[in-house]
Amino acid sequence: MRTLSEFVFGSPLPTARLESERLNKTRALAALSPDALSSIAYANQEIFLGLAVAGAVALAYSWSIALAITGLLLVLAMSYSQTLYAYPSGGGSYTVAKENLGPSPGLVAAGALLIDYVLTAAVSLTAGVAAIASAFPVLWLYRVPVALLLLLVITIANLRGVREAGTVMTVPVYLFLFAFGGMLVAGFALAAQQGPGSYSEAPAVTPMTTTLLLHTFAAGCTALTGIEAISNGITVFRPPVSRNASRTLWTMALLMGALFLGSIGLTHYLAVYPQGAETILSALARTVLGTSPAYFLVQGATLLILAVAANTSFAGFPRVASVLAHDRYLPHQFEHLGDRLVYTNGMLVLAGLTGLLIVVFGGDSHALIPLFAVGVFMAFTLSQAGMVVHWFKLRGPQWRLKALANGVGAVVTSATFLIVAVSKFAEGAWIVLVLIPAMAIIFRRINMHYKEVAKELTLRGLPPSLRPLPKPRLVIPISGVHRGVIEAVRYAQSVSDRITAVYVETEPGAAERTRQEWERWELDIPLDIVPSPYRSIIGPLLEYLDGEDTHHNDGQQATVVLPEFVPAHWWQALLHNQTAFLLKLALVYRRRRLGHARPVIDVPYYLRD
């Protein structure tokens, strides 16, 4: 098993190998922007699907919606660039909200963040499968298995410890910028030559309403997901950290804006309408490039950048989980690095939840989107509101201006949050709106438990020298007289001289045979017989042990000595009643009335094959 595991996941790495590599702006952009840049793949799709139901007239609104969202993008970029200066050592929503608004908003932000990482992975993977299935329609049938396969590959790569900032990760980002940007340029040329198109199809099934418009705007806001990645990952930048990060943020925002407005504008101008199940971006690329190798390159690059975007969740989710675990809000299994210097447990939980979402939502990114934007904008709002409070507390130079900038951000994002929450409520946003506070409550409960345990375990108040315990009373449950039992008896004799054996009689008459064998062996240890008319072993045994303790009345609980067979092969364990194992569980987990522990001594007996 060791070797198989090492083959798949790589051999262990020592702690000393952990060092943080600082990146230049080009590589930092590649490392932190895939989530943001790839958002257009599903945002454009959502805007199209949202408007198409109201026909060609409604599709004309796509440009206005795109402009509104780009406006939001600029507000967010401005707002977040201030966070970069205020929190040069990492300003995730959890940190900013906790430090400025208090622990509860911090935990709400943390819950929203964790959910968003899972949704980023699920939406990116399913949108990636949609991109490639648009090129190869047979894949629509296998969207769930294909998405799960991608997830598996990404999970294994991350468990091995893929570098988020590795050179190989820069390829998909720049390939996408090159392919998609090239397609847009070709599209502009085509548009200049052909003039505007007109929709030959696009029948309306509902009238155009403000509700429909807000609904589409809400779905289109998923274009903005990922913008916070730079403030989360700021520690990868070289000094001057804040300035480099801020420049990268603006570069990313401008690229996002250009790709988003360019693709939406071109789609609208050329009156692109998808055929069959293909995505709107695929339809655009096919209109511009025909079904040529260039078209397949664009679709392939879209799949790749979406896969890399899913990959960023594998950096973000375990990191947030580790911070929460460090603050004692999550089980401490999430806190520490595994033997490949990655947060193994966080990654496994992320992969499991992502896979679950993909399966439950049938591999359809459109079905997942309503859950997505609501959590993102909740985290945005808490982060921006936290920044406003930050400036009010700090009052540095020009603090009023800075507070105003973040204040605008907070107002805009909270308004968007409300639009998204209301218009997508019934389609799935309610799930997230229930989950986030539930998670905050669970974080609190976990924290309380750890504090309670720490208080219980402290040695403060314990007298420096405790009265020594008397020799324990030992009870050996036996299932017959054989070598395993003899080993247990010899071991028991080496630690105490107060020993009793006990036999639970499940078949009438069996006890007498066992007693005769026991006496033949002359062990000089009394054998008690416990009748069990209902044929169960554990219940009568526990009652016997309690009875013995009461009878001896020495304030002690008898120690149970368990003779246990250990077979040569794991499958052989199925061939033996797991009574010893079940008994141990019952002994350890049945809380004792007396509040004392009942120790258990396992004496294994190894079976040769």
Add this chain to the structure above:
Amino acid sequence: MRTLSEFVFGSPLPTARLESERLNKTRALAALSPDALSSIAYANQEIFLGLAVAGAVALAYSWSIALAITGLLLVLAMSYSQTLYAYPSGGGSYTVAKENLGPSPGLVAAGALLIDYVLTAAVSLTAGVAAIASAFPVLWLYRVPVALLLLLVITIANLRGVREAGTVMTVPVYLFLFAFGGMLVAGFALAAQQGPGSYSEAPAVTPMTTTLLLHTFAAGCTALTGIEAISNGITVFRPPVSRNASRTLWTMALLMGALFLGSIGLTHYLAVYPQGAETILSALARTVLGTSPAYFLVQGATLLILAVAANTSFAGFPRVASVLAHDRYLPHQFEHLGDRLVYTNGMLVLAGLTGLLIVVFGGDSHALIPLFAVGVFMAFTLSQAGMVVHWFKLRGPQWRLKALANGVGAVVTSATFLIVAVSKFAEGAWIVLVLIPAMAIIFRRINMHYKEVAKELTLRGLPPSLRPLPKPRLVIPISGVHRGVIEAVRYAQSVSDRITAVYVETEPGAAERTRQEWERWELDIPLDIVPSPYRSIIGPLLEYLDGEDTHHNDGQQATVVLPEFVPAHWWQALLHNQTAFLLKLALVYRRRRLGHARPVIDVPYYLRD
């Protein structure tokens, strides 16, 4: 939990309640015939589906096939009635094959039997769902969940301990005979009045061939499943056991033959052709009765008798498993009665496998049929061949005649077995043909393991008084200095004076703090530090323990004393590293080079909430 479990499964029953109730012939027929009588539900369907592909001409062959199968039925009835006289205390295929042909054929028969019980349950339930979905077509969509729900109800009823022979079980059988028999009579009246029908549909997609005919015959042979139930369950009859059983067998065979020939003949004469997804029996009932209450009664009665047929597997499978476990061919968890006086483990395994088959084969009895007949006819053949050998060995009065009768049975069933195995091979029979010998091999391996263990555990050869063991060396792995550790140390001090504590340092610098706290406590126990550059705990600890044993060179393996937190609620266990549990597994299951056992002492520490 106890109360919930008692509510669902009933309270425990004492062994003394176990008594065998003898039945009169009417109730014995009801108890033992559902499997056989209900077979027509799928056999007719298979014959229709097999021939329909070759159109109306081919459907004319259904009558000939039905006659051939009824001929087989008579041979089997004759053959099995001899088994009833030869094995009045129970003549299942396993017993007959083992006693007369030797252990290997016996195990093959046993494997075939176990597989057949699972398939009987799966085929009966899915055919039952098909019967009711023919009446209520919306159920076709939910055939898997409906079949699983039926399975769950039957499983719970059986775990509570439903009496196979209970009065409630006789209702579905006689209801079915009444409803289905009545339908046939009404059908004959209709046929007499209308004269023969002709197929207006029934287009041929393949030509009629001998292969197709044999193929359909093979599928139709599933009509014969269940005929062996009376020889398996013979112990329920009142004396004279063999004569009563034989009469019941003949009654059952005649009823089977009448229902089978009657329904096939009528279907053919009236040229019944199903509409949509409905079964052929449903189409027949609808033709005769219209979509009337009487029609729904027939479909409901068909579902009920099929459910009761599935129920018979819950009596048969655990009984065979118990016999095999008693002979040490299956794990002995299958041998004994649970606290409701039923073979709980056997039932759970049967239910799990049946559910798996239903899910994997999409709730479609037609897909399961190719697996079904092959195992049944293998068991028939082995049983009949065993009877031939039996007569040759015994040589009672008229033994030649009896051997001839069983010999005819053996030849006919083995020929049928070959036809079924070949013609259904690619459709799924191969699975069973691989599984049966595989199971026989597994039974052998299990048997060898138990024999080996018995030899190892015997006290024979052990000197009557063994040299006492010296006081054990104790090692206490600690994760810090807290009350749990102090409890473990106190317990360790009460059983030995050779104690060492050990701390695995996964973070640089942590050891020094722990050492200072340890020394402040003045326990007078040395603390060893084990560095762990790869941050894992269990590996370095195991190496340390091995090193200590080598170092002391006293032929002893140190005992590990584990301080273990037991939280107040089970979910809190998730909040603590399960290091103690994993370490215990590693200690017990890592086989020791030295061949000795390393005992483990658990000292639980109970956390208040």
